[in-house]
Amino acid sequence: MGKPYVSWARYPYTSQQAVDLQWRTDLLPDVPSVLPQGNARSYGDSCMNHGGLVASTRFMRRFMDFDPQSGLLRCEAGLQLADILNVVEPQGWFLPVTPGTKFVTVGGAIANDVHGKNHHLEGSFGNHVTQFELLRTDGSRRLCSPTENTDWFDATIGGLGLTGLITWAELQLKRVPNSAINLETIKYQDLATFFKLSEESEATHEYTAAWVDCLAAREKLGRGHFLRGNHARITQPKPAAAKLKLAMPIDPPLSLVNSLSLRAFNALYYNRLFQERTFATVHYDPFFYPLDFVHDWNRMYGPKGFLQYQCVVPNETSYDAIREILQRIADANSGSFLVVLKVFGKVPSRGMLSFPRPGATLALDFPYHGNKTMALFDQLDEVVVQAGGAIYPAKDAHMKGEHFRQFYPRHDDFKQFKDPGISSSFWRRVMEENT
Numbered sequence: 356m357g358k359p360y361v362s363w364a365r366y367p368y369t370s371q372q373a374v375d376l377q378w379r380t381d382l383l384p385d386v387p388s389v390l391p392q393g394n395a396r397s398y399g400d401s402c403m404n405h406g407g408l409v410a411s412t413r414f415m416r417r418f419m420d421f422d423p424q425s426g427l428l429r430c431e432a433g434l435q436l437a438d439i440l441n442v443v444e445p446q447g448w449f450l451p452v453t454p455g456t457k458f459v460t461v462g463g464a465i466a467n468d469v470h471g472k473n474h475h476l477e478g479s480f481g482n483h484v485t486q487f488e489l490l491r492t493d494g495s496r497r498l499c500s501p502t503e504n505t506d507w508f509d510a511t512i513g514g515l516g517l518t519g520l521i522t523w524a525e526l527q528l529k530r531v532p533n534s535a536i537n538l539e540t541i542k543y544q545d546l547a548t549f550f551k552l553s554e555e556s557e558a559t560h561e562y563t564a565a566w567v568d569c570l571a572a573r574e575k576l577g578r579g580h581f582l583r584g585n586h587a588r589i590t591q592p593k594p595a596a597a598k599l600k601l602a603m604p605i606d607p608p609l610s611l612v613n614s615l616s617l618r619a620f621n622a623l624y625y626n627r628l629f630q631e632r633t634f635a636t637v638h639y640d641p642f643f644y645p646l647d648f649v650h651d652w653n654r655m656y657g658p659k660g661f662l663q664y665q666c667v668v669p670n671e672t673s674y675d676a677i678r679e680i681l682q683r684i685a686d687a688n689s690g691s692f693l694v695v696l697k698v699f700g701k702v703p704s705r706g707m708l709s710f711p712r713p714g715a716t717l718a719l720d721f722p723y724h725g726n727k728t729m730a731l732f733d734q735l736d737e738v739v740v741q742a743g744g745a746i747y748p749a750k751d752a753h754m755k756g757e758h759f760r761q762f763y764p765r766h767d768d769f770k771q772f773k774d775p776g777i778s779s780s781f782w783r784r785v786m787e788e789n790t
């Protein structure tokens with residue numbers, strides 16, 4: 356049996372083996388159950404394969420081609436977004452969509468069809484992939500694109516690594532004038548104001564998202580800081596990338612996040628803005644990737660780890676559903692400092708199992724307290740089900756199979772593209788176990 360292994364949220368622990376794939380991989384290992392893996396920045400069990408093997412792409416990280424005229428980039432699937440930015444941003448190009456960490460691979464970004472702060476304009480990562488190669492465990496290879504093998508293309512985008520290994524991919528990058536972002540931060544009072552700000556910013560701002568004080572209740576429920584930004588046109592001098600990096604040096608024996616520290620942090624953080632609006636020109640790093648400045652921040656939750664809960668609820672039900680969810684979290688005196696609320700736009704996701712869809716998405720961490728945490732998640736799930744929403748597999752270690760099948764109605768179509776030699780802990784939990 357393999358060694359104990361965890362994903363980013365350090366819950367659940369699995370026992371599995373790992374093998375490193377190499378450049379020009381010919382074959383996936385011939386074992387009963389293998390799973391492609393990127394940088395294991397998914398929070399739950401979708402990048403894990405308990406009792407099986409993970410095939411890591413961490414050494415498949417070469418640039419293959421980059422055209423600085425058109426912004427077309429071709430690379431191996433294990434290349435991380437951080438490496439791409441280092442090369443292309445000085446040449447006036449940027450990622451068309453980026454999640455809140457740059458330490459994810461291109462393969463992982465495709466397989467979860469990740470989204471960012473510009474979903475309302477650009478959709479998700481898969482909308483900007485022009486082609487990739489898919490290697491199956493039977494050794495066959497397919498070139499997939501919006502015009503070739505399109506059903507395989509759509510199954511693999513957001514396909515959780517289950518259709519085969521993406522060996523390389525091609526992306527269309529976007530032009531940017533420089534590395535700076537013009538950022539406006541608005542301290543707002545309640546949930547209704549969040550939705551108003553979000554609506555009024557859609558046409559004027561490329562990037563929008565809010566930090567929410569998850570313990571604020573009653574008339575303050577949903578209060579937070581609304582962030583909206585655009586790539587700066589002219590900046591002299593350009594803001595520099597911060598050099599200082601912090602790290603969690605040890606594993607604290609207990610979670611540093613508890614109701615006392617959370618209440619104190621949220622009150623201080625919310626009130627750190629004296630004015631209702633502030634304007635700043637910042638480097639893209641702290642704007643997109645604030646958490647990347649603290650290496651191993653996931654250790655602050657102690658040895659039991661944590662879970663992230665990310666849902667999306669349709670626009671028609673979003674105000675009431677997000678209100679209900681936040682109220683239940685505040686009543687439970689739970690959650691963490693890391694809470695993000697954003698409204699997704701209407702650009703359709705390509706993937707059969709893609710998570711992004713029109714509506715409001717809320718993401719937040721919870722220290723793991725066993726049944727207490729799971730019981731709260733059961734309550735939140737019911738609100739999401741009633742609202743007609745969905746939960747994000749990339750962040751999940753809890754959802755029931757019946758809910759997954761309801762949230763992702765194309766799971767039956769998807770099954771015909773699943774590679775029989777590939778499986779994951781997540782897939783078995785939601786599709787094969789009797790839940």
Ligand SMILES: Cc1cc2nc3c(=O)[nH]c(=O)nc-3n(C[C@H](O)[C@H](O)[C@H](O)COP(=O)(O)OP(=O)(O)OC[C@H]3O[C@@H](n4cnc5c(N)ncnc54)[C@H](O)[C@@H]3O)c2cc1C
Nearest residue numbers: 393394395396397454455460462463466469470515516521
């Ligand atoms: C701090 C932080 C912030 C985040 N913010 C966001 C966010 O804003 N938006 C968002 O959408 N997500 C976000 N995430 C989640 C993260 O972007 C996704 O989980 C991403 O897919 C992780 O990529 P990875 O390379 O680490 O892949 P892994 O986590 O290792 O794998 C993810 C999935 O991709 C599959 N896979 C990996 N490589 C390949 C390949 N070559 N071929 C086929 N399948 C493959 C795996 O089987 C697995 O199913 C965040 C995560 C962190 C830690």
